[in-house]
Amino acid sequence: MNSIDKPGEKRHHDPEKARLRCRQVLDAAAECFGRSGFHGASMAEISKAAGMSAGHIYNYFDGKDAIIIAFVEENVQRVSAMLRDLESQADPLQTMLDDVPRSVRDDLARAKWILPLEITAEASRNPKIADVVHDADRRTRAQFCAILKAGREQHGLPVDDAVLEGRMNAIITMFQGLPVRATHNPDLDPEPLIASFQLALRTLLFS
Amino acid sequence: MNSIDKPGEKRHHDPEKARLRCRQVLDAAAECFGRSGFHGASMAEISKAAGMSAGHIYNYFDGKDAIIIAFVEENVQRVSAMLRDLESQADPLQTMLDDVPRSVRDDLARAKWILPLEITAEASRNPKIADVVHDADRRTRAQFCAILKAGREQHGLPVDDAVLEGRMNAIITMFQGLPVRATHNPDLDPEPLIASFQLALRTLLFS
Incomplete structure (x- = not known):
């Protein structure tokens, strides 16, 4: 588990930190979609590439x-x-x-x-x-x-x-x-x- | 099971019948890829849409x-x-x-x-x-x-x-x-x- 990813961590109230987390997910997703396609890439794969738990990602994107x-x-x-x-x-x-x-x-x-x-x-x-x-x-x-x-x-x-x-x-x-x-x-x-x-x-x- | 699809049926030796079976698979696959994407569509889905067993399809296309x-x-x-x-x-x-x-x-x-x-x-x-x-x-x-x-x-x-x-x-x-x-x-x-x-x-x- 990534050091920035604490269990149960919620969406950041700090907008700049929230923006950075979103960026982190989007960069990971771009990499996974490029490799496996939109349907082939799973949230688990994106979560691994982003170094964030799937639960944490769902605070920012609901799928x-x-x-x-x-x-x-x-x-x-x-x-x-x-x-x-x-x-x-x-x-x-x-x-x-x-x-x-x-x-x-x-x-x-x-x-x-x-x-x-x-x-x-x-x-x-x-x-x-x-x-x-x-x-x-x-x-x-x-x-x-x-x-x-x-x-x-x-x-x-x-x-x-x-x-x-x-x-x-x-x-x-x-x-x-x-x-x-x-x-x-x-x-x-x-x-x-x-x-x-x-x-x-x-x-x-x-x- | 479709009437044309007998267990263990092999690729047709009759080229016209083989051509028809290929067409049947391609039409079914076009429909499935259009609905679920290339990665989302499974051979099982294609096989169901074609009314042919997956095993029979593999006689014509290896995936x-x-x-x-x-x-x-x-x-x-x-x-x-x-x-x-x-x-x-x-x-x-x-x-x-x-x-x-x-x-x-x-x-x-x-x-x-x-x-x-x-x-x-x-x-x-x-x-x-x-x-x-x-x-x-x-x-x-x-x-x-x-x-x-x-x-x-x-x-x-x-x-x-x-x-x-x-x-x-x-x-x-x-x-x-x-x-x-x-x-x-x-x-x-x-x-x-x-x-x-x-x-x-x-x-x-x-x-």
């Missing part, structure tokens, strides 16, 4: 669904911060285009694949996870759509709803496809893919 | 890995037939572009998501499945690349290796992203997405 929901929320917050940063730029659409080399490389990195793939597979069959994923996507789309609309107005381009929705979903589809592509073709050369992504993205953003 | 490998091979054959058909057209690149409404709708259909998502998630963590998926992708890319090269030559466009590889991987990424997009945003309107896909694909094929 694997709650853990995967925390990953979805974490990702929304990450993407939201990225979009707020983009929004603060002088020319957000051009910045998005200039940022393609970094964002493509980032999405191709192996460490980034596993959890999104696992969450998507689980959302395709678990209605509770599906609801959370749909809500997360709705919030991200609202933020992205506002940036796309303002950016296209800035460049004097059409901003009707159907155009915005189509362009936005196409762009997200391209980036969401990257972990799938990298899983199927792990040796792909990022350079020509980046050039092609920039070509397609330029058309989707600026035409 | 869940062998079943998922059969799905991968089935998909390669499906895509290969589609690409051969494309190759036989007078203008394959234009045909690919004209075919976007059908192919996008097809990839967005719920029944089509589950297995590819499950296979990709499993390939991200199971080296045996990963090897099979990489080999399948290599064969499909070789076939697709030849069509892209001939098509671009037909239109007098550059065909150097890096351009071909980048365009091809970008196009496959877009289509592989569709089941992911549909899982996250199941209510998306296909029409504007199709228009955006055509716009991006036209640039990737013809510039």
